[in-house]
Amino acid sequence: MLVVHQSSLALPQEPKHFDVFQEWPDGYVRFIYSSEEKNAQRHLSGWAMRNTNNHNCQILKKSCLGVVVCARSCALPGGARLQLRPAICDKARQKQQKKACPNCNSALELIPCRGHSGYPVTNFWRLDGKAIFFQAKGVHDHPRPESKLEAEARRSAIKKQMSSSHHSQKKRPLNSEAGRYHDSGSYANNLQNLPCMDGPERVGIITDTNFSIPAQSYPSLQNSDLYKASYDSASFQEDQLLPYSKCPNPRIYMPRPCSYEFGVPTFISSSPYPAFYKDLASPAIDADPLSLNGSHYNAVTAHDKSLDNPGRHYGLKSAWGKTGSGDRSDYGQMQTSVNHPYYVGDYPCRYGPSPSPIAPPLQTVITTTTKVSYQAYKPSTLKYNDNLCDMKNLQSYTHVAENVSGTIYSGMKIQEDIGMIKSALLYQHDPVPTKSEPAESVETYRCGPLLGNSYAEHEGETLRFESADY
DNA sequence: TCTTGCGGGTGCT
DNA sequence: AGCACCCGCAAGA
Numbered sequence: 440m441l442v443v444h445q446s447s448l449a450l451p452q453e454p455k456h457f458d459v460f461q462e463w464p465d466g467y468v469r470f471i472y473s474s475e476e477k478n479a480q481r482h483l484s485g486w487a488m489r490n491t492n493n494h495n496c497q498i499l500k501k502s503c504l505g506v507v508v509c510a511r512s513c514a515l516p517g518g519a520r521l522q523l524r525p526a527i528c529d530k531a532r533q534k535q536q537k538k539a540c541p542n543c544n545s546a547l548e549l550i551p552c553r554g555h556s557g558y559p560v561t562n563f564w565r566l567d568g569k570a571i572f573f574q575a576k577g578v579h580d581h582p583r584p585e586s587k588l589e590a591e592a593r594r595s596a597i598k599k600q601m602s603s604s605h606h607s608q609k610k611r612p613l614n615s616e617a618g619r620y621h622d623s624g625s626y627a628n629n630l631q632n633l634p635c636m637d638g639p640e641r642v643g644i645i646t647d648t649n650f651s652i653p654a655q656s657y658p659s660l661q662n663s664d665l666y667k668a669s670y671d672s673a674s675f676q677e678d679q680l681l682p683y684s685k686c687p688n689p690r691i692y693m694p695r696p697c698s699y700e701f702g703v704p705t706f707i708s709s710s711p712y713p714a715f716y717k718d719l720a721s722p723a724i725d726a727d728p729l730s731l732n733g734s735h736y737n738a739v740t741a742h743d744k745s746l747d748n749p750g751r752h753y754g755l756k757s758a759w760g761k762t763g764s765g766d767r768s769d770y771g772q773m774q775t776s777v778n779h780p781y782y783v784g785d786y787p788c789r790y791g792p793s794p795s796p797i798a799p800p801l802q803t804v805i806t807t808t809t810k811v812s813y814q815a816y817k818p819s820t821l822k823y824n825d826n827l828c829d830m831k832n833l834q835s836y837t838h839v840a841e842n843v844s845g846t847i848y849s850g851m852k853i854q855e856d857i858g859m860i861k862s863a864l865l866y867q868h869d870p871v872p873t874k875s876e877p878a879e880s881v882e883t884y885r886c887g888p889l890l891g892n893s894y895a896e897h898e899g900e901t902l903r904f905e906s907a908d909y
Numbered sequence: 910t911c912t913t914g915c916g917g918g919t920g921c922t
Numbered sequence: 923a924g925c926a927c928c929c930g931c932a933a934g935a
Contacts (some may be wrong), residue, residue: 490912494916530910
């Protein structure tokens with residue numbers, strides 16, 4: 440299915456369609472946003488990303504800081520876990536870590552992101568004319584922190600409280616803060632709501648609850664209401680219960696992405712959620728970020744052969760060990776779209792929910808080639824039908840959850856589950872992407888997420904993109 | 910006070 | 923050369 444032509448250097452055409460802004464991009468994904476998209480202009484991300492100097496003025500690079508959690512992983516009143524957004528500024532972050540857990544007063548701990556072959560997940564941004572190209576590398580191996588807006592909302596709320604209530608309530612800030620975490624499904628998780636999980640194992644598990652879900656489509660961060668809603672405790676509960684109870688799959692989170700490279704992007708139609716990426720073989724070698732000019736892409740995940748993730752904390756390993764799939768070869772972060780069940784490429788990893796598929800040998804070899812041309816086409820979506828899950832139903836749950844609580848967490852999780860399922864299915868049924876291209880990078884792309892923005896027109900159409908460096 | 914972006918510089922591979 | 927990362931600076935909220 441994947442076709443890669445590195446030889447082709449044709450310049451990418453100007454994107455006619457833009458992806459809906461993704462607040463939580465995860466996995467090896469690529470999106471093209473309109474230069475009008477404010478969130479994209481600001482290079483926003485739900486993840487705490489700090490600027491990284493890549494000595495390239497053309498491309499803004501950011502790396503993930505991870506998430507701040509309670510060192511004791513205490514459970515908040517609702518059973519959720521504290522997951523703070525790390526301060527971006529080094530100094531501010533140091534201060535932040537010196538503070539005590541608002542819930543139990545124990546120390547706070549920063550869980551670094553090691554989702555990109557042991558290094559933090561990186562995001563690349565490039566403005567090119569009317570489009571803003573985005574590329575993410577790595578799969579976040581930690582829970583989601585508060586989104587930027589949530590963090591800001593919380594701070595302002597605390598300030599308000601502080602100013603409105605005086606002495607007698609001096610203690611409230613802490614409590615209220617804890618309560619907020621508790622209330623917000625987006626950064627507080629309730630283990631009880633993870634029916635699919637094998638079961639929390641220890642501390643590590645907590646993180647699972649909030650694992651990133653591949654970018655879900657999130658129309659806009661600008662919708663502050665969303666966050667306001669997240670503070671509604673009532674909503675929170677619904678949010679938590681609803682989605683999970685319906686979700687048959689556990690969310691398996693791979694501690695680390697496998698290596699990935701760009702090689703063959705496949706364009707699939709647009710999906711509201713980032714594509715699932717798979718990677719095949721080589722150890723993380725990154726090919727040029729944003730090298731794809733106009734391609735609409737979503738990459739897909741990669742797998743690392745090295746299952747071991749040194750530096751990985753929070754019991755991920757143990758969690759994996761339990762998942763029963765044997766090894767942690769399933770790294771998939773499935774970013775899948777309910778609406779667009781296509782997945783390109785093979786899925787080397789085994790997925791928990793579905794019995795370990797046979798992992799094909801690495802079919803894709805990714806190289807560091809900077810110039811790659813891609814051909815994308817939309818794969819058939821039919822194969823997904825009638826599968827393990829009722830995607831439509833799941834999707835509807837997702838929507839419900841989002842509407843109810845305003846948090847995207849629940850829905851995302853579901854989507855991820857769906858993605859996993861899909862990927863598993865694909866893996867099992869679609870041997871296609873098995874082309875091995877030695878020394879060649881192969882990357883699978885999907886069209887950007889879009890509910891309204893569809894690339895349907897690309898169906899069956901082959902798009903070629905130049906992957907020269909942006 | 911903090912975020913964000915920039916850029917000099919270092920160390921490793 | 924590419925990448926990660928440290929540090930400081932400046933602008934802006």
